[in-house]
Amino acid sequence: MMFPVRIEIIPSEGIVEQVRAKVSAATPLSVTCLPHHGIERTMRTAVELSDAGYQVIPHLAARSIRSRAELTDIIRGCDAAGIREVFVIGGDRKQPAGTYDSALPVLEDIAQYTGGMMRVGVAGYPEGHPLVSPLDLLDGLLAKQHLASHVVTQMCFSAGKIQDYAALLRREGVHLPLWAGVAGSVPRTKLVALATQIGVGSSLKFLSRKGPLARKLLSGDRYSPDTLVAGLKTTPGAVAGIHLYSFNSLDAVPNDAAASSPSALQTALIRGAARDN
Incomplete structure (x- = not known):
């Protein structure tokens, strides 16, 4: 059993060119919205990638949206670019930029x-x-589920915790498909370089709270989600797919694997089969 995979990227400088060089257009892409970047950069990157032939899912952080008029413009922009899916979060911004606080x-x-x-x-x-x-959190999902198409989990390093969470949602009446948020095969040097760009609080602090597996990622070893994904396969139906947090480290996606098939792409992503540039 192979899970469908989508890759989350951060709209940093040069990411569009990097994606086009290293990721097959058959691979869905999710584009984050960080507080200091703002939604404009997310949407600009998403539209560029959509125009290049990718299926793109921009993140919309509620607390970064200045008004209902801005949201309308964003949705119109998505429609014009052929973007048919978004990911909506509250966002990490301390003070809402406008009307929305959740x-x-x-x-x-x-x-x-x-x-x-x-x-x-x-x-x-x-x-x-x-x-x-x-x-x-549970009440929030119950209130949202009639307006949503799926749930994407925050990054997790334990198949058991994801499976337990899937079971909890089903027991409590949340029946949306669940995508498991998983860290990709990322070398420490890539992660540290990225953390410098996006702010330590957005990556290193988050990872350092996640226990020994995550700390391996910060100590010099290449983290691989292979064991985690294998564990998820033991409970068929618990998750609908893998949402891969790439940290913009796309070197583990060989062009030949990315171009050949979804199964080859997933194997390459999860095992980190390619060289590190």
């Missing part, structure tokens, strides 16, 4: 503007959230 009202407005035609992913937290109680 994901739910953004979901409601997107559904209204598009007549329910836009697919929308929402976030799940197998290991909890530092600022939100588990009950509130």
